[in-house]
Structures are given as structure tokens and as C-alpha cells.
Amino acid sequence: MTTIAWQRRRRSLASFWREYRRDKAGLIGLGILVVIGGLALTAPLFISEADLSATNAPAKPRQAPSSEYWLGADGYGRSMVDVTIWGARISLAVGFLATFMSVAVGALLGILAGHYRGWVEAVVLRVTDWFLVLPTLVLATALASVLKPGTTTVIVAIGVTSWPGTARLVRAQTLAVEARPYIERARALGGGNRHVMSRHVLPNVMPLVLAQTTLSVAGAILAEATLAFLGMSDPTKVSWGTTLQLARQIGAVSAGNWWILLPPGVAIAVVSLAFTLCGRAIEGVLNPKLRAR
Structure with missing residues (x-):
């Protein structure tokens, strides 16, 4: 049985990749993420932490782009190439961890609300409506301001809100799955709530969760940059958001130091677009209606 299950999974993955490759935009987004992710993972191999020090930076503060420093230097004299590449480590980590927390909480509550009716569904929906009414950024800012500023605070603030x-989305999918005939057969054969949710509902909901995860990472990276720009993150950590915050503090806009603003801003836009392209491609593969279009 185990061998058969693995064969089915391999065939499913092969079929998924064949369908995904047909989406050119999705391939472009995946290629961008592979390149940026590879640079972020290997950054310690070619970037020294001493070059990122605010006190021992190798260049002059606000040095303009040159043959030695392609993108210039920031307000401390750190190379903007090094800062942008190293900042990807924090920004991507926050994006993934906050998205994992958000999707895990949302999927759990969505399945519970779709499976259990009555007071459980009512309570979950009312709490969900309350969070939907409040602006996410305002709520995350309020939560981050109460807790100690830092990367963990930003992750929790984004994930919770x-x-x-x-x-x-998961509740709607759960309701659709539980309306199918095989759920009634599973109940008739003695399947309990835990069996139905774990063996029938969850596998059918996971494709939607996967697509939602990919799309949510882009929003989490933007939220991290926003909270860091507002001073809610750890200023000693190099991220795209803290780089933009430093540019604001030193008046890079009014001074015309565009090379301090442009690299992290473009990096945020490119990564967000790449995740969106990948998410749309995955959604098209997993949703037969979109695939037909």
C-alpha cells in the first residue's frame, strides 16, 4: 500500500508540473523566486557581516553608485548590493513564517466552522467578521506597538491579523466537500468527526490552502516592510523594510539619494509580483474551471 501511495503521489506531482509549465508567467515568477531565494541562502558565503556593520562600513555614507559600489552606499556607508541581498533573508523569512501562521490558523478555523454547525460556526464567523472589519495594517501596527519591537513581533502581528x-475560503470549500456523497458513506460506515476532517475534508482543502499560501506571502512581505518602515521591527536587523526606514530617517528623498530607496523598493515589488504569478499559476492548475479557461 505504501508503494502504491508513493507512486500515486509521484504521478500527481508529475502531472502538476506538466500543467504548471504551460503557464509562462508562473515559470517566470518561479525563476525569479529561485534566483532571489538562492542569493538569500548563500549570502553569508560572499557577504561578510562586518561589511553590514553600521560602525565599520567600508564605503562613505550616501556614496553614489560607482564601479566599486554598483548601487551606491546607504546612510551608514554599507554597499546597497550587500544590504539588498542580505535584507532578503529577513524579509523572506518573515513572509514565509507569518504566512504559515496565518494560513494554519485560517485553515483550522475554516474547517471547524464548515464541519461543525451551530454555536461553533457562529463563534468562528463572528470573530472572523470582527477581524475583517478592522483594517489589517492598523490592527497589526497596534499589536506590534504593544509588544517589544522585533522580528518575532512583526511575524506574530502579521500572522494574527x-x-x-x-x-x-476554507470554510466555503469545506461546506462544498461535505455535501458530496462519499462523506455520507464515510459517516454511515462509522467515520467520526476526526476521521472525516482529517481523511476527507483536509486532503480536498489542501490545494486551496497551497494556492492561498503562495498568494499570501506577497502580502506578508509588504506588511513586514510597512511595519519595519514604521519602526515596529528590530532596527539592528537588515531587511528591506529597515533599509527604507533608514532612508526616511536620513532624508534620502529630499536629498535626492535615490540609490538608497530604489533597490529595496524594487526588490519588494519584484518578489511580490513573483509570488503572485506563482500563486495564480498554482491556482490555475488546481482549479479545473480556471484550467479550462
Whole structure:
């Protein structure tokens, strides 16, 4: 049985990749993420932490782009190439961890609300509606301001405030799955709530969760940059958001130091677009209606 299950999984993955390759935009987004992710993972191999020090930076503060420093230097004299590449480590980590927290909470509450009716569904929906009414950024800012500023605070603030959309989608999918005949047969054969949710509902909901995860990472990276720009993150950590915050503090806009603003801003836009392209491609593969279009 185990061998058969693995064969089915391999065939499913092969079929998924064949369908995914047909989406050119999805391939472009995946290629961008592979390149940026590879640079972020291997950054310690070619970037010294001493070059990122605010006190021992190798270049002059606000040095313009040159043959030695392609993108110039920031307000401390750190190479903007090194800062941008190293900042990807924090920004991507926050994006993935916050999205994992958000999707996990949303998927759990969505399945519970779709499976259990009555007071459980009512309570989950009312809490979800309350979070949906409040602006996510304002709520995340308020939560981050109460807790100690830092990367963990930003992750918790984004994860706790961005799950309602996933919960709504998963609940709707759960209701659709539980209306199918094989769920009634499973119950007739003695399957309990735990069996139905884990063996029937969850596998059918996971494709939607996967697509939602990919799309949510882009929003989490933007939220991290926003919170860091507002001073809610750890200023000693190099991320795209803290780089933009430093540019604001030193008045890079009014001074015309565009090379301090442009690299992290472009990096955020490119990564967000790449995740969106990948998410749309995955959604098209997993959704037969979109695939037909």
C-alpha cells in the first residue's frame, strides 16, 4: 500500500508540473523566486557581516553608485548590493513564517466552522467578521506597538491579523466537500468527526490552502516592510523594510539619494509580483474551471 501511495503521489506531482509549465508567467515568477531565494541562502558565503556593520562600513555614507559600489552606499556607508541581498533573508523569512501562521490558523478555523454547525460556526464567523472589519495594517501596527519591537513581533502581528480571508475560503470549500456523497458513506460506515476532517475534508482543502499560501506571502512581505518602515521591527536587523526606514530617517528623498530607496523598493515589488504569478499559476492548475479557461 505504501508503494502504491508513493507512486500515486509521484504521478500527481508529475502531472502538476506538466500543467504548471504551460503557464509562462508562473515559470517566470518561479525563476525569479529561485534566483532571489538562492542569493538569500548563500549570502553569508560572499557577504561578510562586518561589511553590514553600521560602525565599520567600508564605503562613505550616501556614496553614489560607482564601479566599486554598483548601487551606491546607504546612510551608514554599507554597499546597497550587500544590504539588498542580505535584507532578503529577513524579509523572506518573515513572509514565509507569518504566512504559515496565518494560513494554519485560517485553515483550522475554516474547517471547524464548515464541519461543525451551530454555536461553533457562529463563534468562528463572528470573530472572523470582527477581524475583517478592522483594517489589517492598523490592527497589526497596534499589536506590534504593544509588544517589544522585533522580528518575532512583526511575524506574530502579521500572522494574527491576516488569517480571516483564508478562514472564509476554507470554510466555503469545506461546506462544498461535505455535501458530496462519499462523506455520507464515510459517516454511515462509522467515520467520526476526526476521521472525516482529517481523511476527507483536509486532503480536498489542501490545494486551496497551497494556492492561498503562495498568494499570501506577497502580502506578508509588504506588511513586514510597512511595519519595519514604521519602526515596529528590530532596527539592528537588515531587511528591506529597515533599509527604507533608514532612508526616511536620513532624508534620502529630499536629498535626492535615490540609490538608497530604489533597490529595496524594487526588490519588494519584484518578489511580490513573483509570488503572485506563482500563486495564480498554482491556482490555475488546481482549479479545473480556471484550467479550462
